[in-house]
């Protein structure tokens with residue numbers, strides 16, 4: 001993470017220090033660097049591998065028991081591309097993630113998440129660093145990609161039920177002048193709650209909808225992987 005401030009790192013002369021409190025939040029705010037994006041993607045690949053069995057078990061209850069396998073397959077293919085991604089800027093890295101998910105993940109999640117990362121890449125185009133507002137815009141584009149692809153509304157027991165409250169929480173935090181770490185943490189927490197809140201929902205989109213009433217009582221696997229992806233972003237923004 002890079003902090004805005006004196007780019008030369010000059011020592012502060014406290015006798016002459018003038019603090020403009022109006023600008024303090026912005027001046028203090030962190031920026032997401034290209035290196036942070038790489039860290040986020042590496043962490044996501046690790047966390048999805050660690051949760052491969054858990055996500056697959058969730059999908060066994062209301063789908064075809066492959067969501068963890070799908071996500072791990074996609075992010076393993078992305079992991080293989082990390083060396084070539086070193087030379088890329090933020091947008092090109094996110095674009096590579098999106099196109100790799102589309103081409104390597106057979107299930108619904110591949111094109112859905114693929115479109116999400118491709119849309120996020122569009123927000124980052126030409127930017128060397130992302131501000132808090134850029135990160136919220138990226139999250140909005142990410143959700144927008146999933147909705148454009150899958151046409152799900154909130155309440156249909158999909159990844160949209162994690163990402164919609166996450167975006168709302170992030171927007172509110174941004175409006176309140178919260179730091180980047182707080183914005184992404186509040187988004188991840190809202191996504192985790194949103195994923196839990198899919199348990200009583202009836203699935204009306206995707207494979208789980210074939211189960212009808214029997215889909216009730218189970219947590220949606222896609223909402224869960226969305227919350228993991230956002231928790232990885234929050235951890236990166238917290239400097240972990």
Ligand code: ADP
Pocket residue numbers: 059063064066067070071106107108109110112146149150151152157158159160205206207208220221222223
């Ligand atoms: P598949 O259903 O093809 O086996 P996965 O198991 O990888 O694919 O992904 C299932 C997840 O995809 C679901 O848990 C749900 O969150 C998400 N999903 C399915 N259809 C949609 C849709 N139309 N819109 C948003 N998310 C969807």
Ligand code: MG
Pocket residue numbers: 059063064065066067107207
């Ligand atoms: Mg499945």
